[in-house]
Amino acid sequence: MIQVEPKTKWFEKTVQAIRSVTGPGKIALHQPEFCGNEWAYVKECLDSTFVSSVGEFVDRFERELAVYTGAKHAVAVVNGTAALQVALLLAGVEPGDEVLVPALTFVATANAVHHCHANPHFVDSSEQTLGLDPDALRAWLESTVEMIHGKARNRQTGCRIQAVVPMHTFGHPCDMDGILRVAKEYNLSVVEDAAESLGSLYQGKHTGTFGQLGTLSFNGNKTITTGGGGAILTNDPELARKAKHLSTTAKLAHRWEFVHDEAGFNYRMPNLNAALGCAQLERLPGFVSKKRELADRYGKALAGFDQLELVREPFECQSNYWLQTIRLKGDGVGHRDSLLSVLNDAGLMARPVWRLMPRLEPYRQCPRAPLPVAENLEETLVNIPSSPCLVAGA
């Protein structure tokens, strides 16, 4: 009797291929690594008693972030959502405006728009970059927008469209040239959500430095972490000053008076968290090269599969490969959840990409373009273990 190989035999092969890279044991999706000056700096911070929003590590972290990314200014805040909210406000987003964001993103992108009392307007992604697709965006805006007094207005909702937020998915840079061109045509501010792409370059330049403002995240699952944290990047000194002012309760400098000239935020990064950040930043180049090496190893191990492939960095980009991603194809399509079960049951932590924003309760009523690519990506992307420690060495 002929044994027919069961259809899902490739699940087992996938587990074996990933295991050949990760080694044995329960493997996290992404865990941080504290093998440098983390304890030294955190201890120094405690000893100084300056653990709160004023302190040397905050200033140093901001300086070193600016040097690393090439942005003229970096302003450290409590997290990536806060960074994006403040950046959007500084980009001129007002209550009632619409902001173009990818349907395929972590919910924080949409939440930041919501926290500005503006509405996210969801647009489609690109097969190549997993980020906002400038061609689809242009086609959609052509059919949807009218320009009134030089500003884009949504014909259906009557609302002004003030900004566009490209997000660099899993560290892979968007097509910034294309996006900047469309933004210019429609007079949109560009605020890059670079929460996932610290260490990623587009045409040799760091992500988050192409738009008027860009934002970073240092959450525990990111390439480097400060516990909780984020930053705003900009080349404009006045926007940098405003970002710091707005995130520090908008208090005017005075020897003792408490005068606040705006309804500001309590969003500054504490010095304790910045101390951790300074140590992590020293190790960032090493983390990025390990994560790129990990992509090469996964690429080899998963080569030749008919049902899936590893997502590689877009053309002219250098990705930090924050989260390693496989994409189902051919016979693999339609088996996402079964594969997720098999991988997680095997001790290899895996997860799908986020549910598309317009499918979440709070964003169901928001304007949206056709989303054929995002809908396909939602069903076919799976993240697999991505920690830099999976590659040995300093």
Next chain:
Amino acid sequence: MIQVEPKTKWFEKTVQAIRSVTGPGKIALHQPEFCGNEWAYVKECLDSTFVSSVGEFVDRFERELAVYTGAKHAVAVVNGTAALQVALLLAGVEPGDEVLVPALTFVATANAVHHCHANPHFVDSSEQTLGLDPDALRAWLESTVEMIHGKARNRQTGCRIQAVVPMHTFGHPCDMDGILRVAKEYNLSVVEDAAESLGSLYQGKHTGTFGQLGTLSFNGNKTITTGGGGAILTNDPELARKAKHLSTTAKLAHRWEFVHDEAGFNYRMPNLNAALGCAQLERLPGFVSKKRELADRYGKALAGFDQLELVREPFECQSNYWLQTIRLKGDGVGHRDSLLSVLNDAGLMARPVWRLMPRLEPYRQCPRAPLPVAENLEETLVNIPSSPCLVAGA
């Protein structure tokens, strides 16, 4: 010839009296002290690699806060402003509502209301407590409010008044009995801003546990610090669940799916900060007793002055004396800024109470009651050095 003593001779005497308590050197207004398990817990946290929003120290800090305050539940968040914003939302505050807050408060109280897209409605303070005056509040509401379908409505603005936020100024508890009575009469939710009063009791019960919800702050200048941090207190398990949910991006529990059922916040306290908090909380009773001892010493040193007096805790209250406060009286009135100059020049850090909220640009147009007491307090209160380390001993 008779030498007339210059009018401001009492400035020098005040410096000497304060110096007799603080000793020599430059003395900060309030500095934290890390002499317990701070290093040990923070190191343990780093070693665990769980530095972000999930971790054992967050759970432990919440449990121990609940035990210490007597609240059934505590939810740790990034800071006191975030705590108050979430608490107000859970107390039913909706965009366009008004929320009664003292005109004499730190700007965060008003900002939290603003961040809910509600409007602060400023009311007067009490001479005895420095906090919200229930009698003045009742008189004002009688003349301003009509009850429609059981809800208070501001006759002038037409807006619903949904909540009242007593704030326990410098750690001195408000007259909660009186405030709760007025709140009941007008069907107002009570959310206590206990940012300054961790360790302060009203009739033997911890501040922040009288209202539907209460909030704490662990900023660097507070009685204990987590770098940046805050917490929401409540006895209602459903409100506690919602507070945690809303502050954790409103994500539903699932093995891998990303489903968020509300536009939530990224407000959870990182484990790194909670580790510091756990160590600080162990030392809180010692800090409070030192701060109370400091009040006694200042009280003695400043007794007999005609121009000022030390502010003491209200009747039936036990204050944490977060910030030691002198109040100008008699000939002292009108000399606040001169005294501030003399004290700060002498190396004794001192500051006035906050500028009244309706005098700040963002809140100039907000509704307000007559504020005779707050206006007087604004001109007569001065904070002086208050660190627990000014009292020696464990």
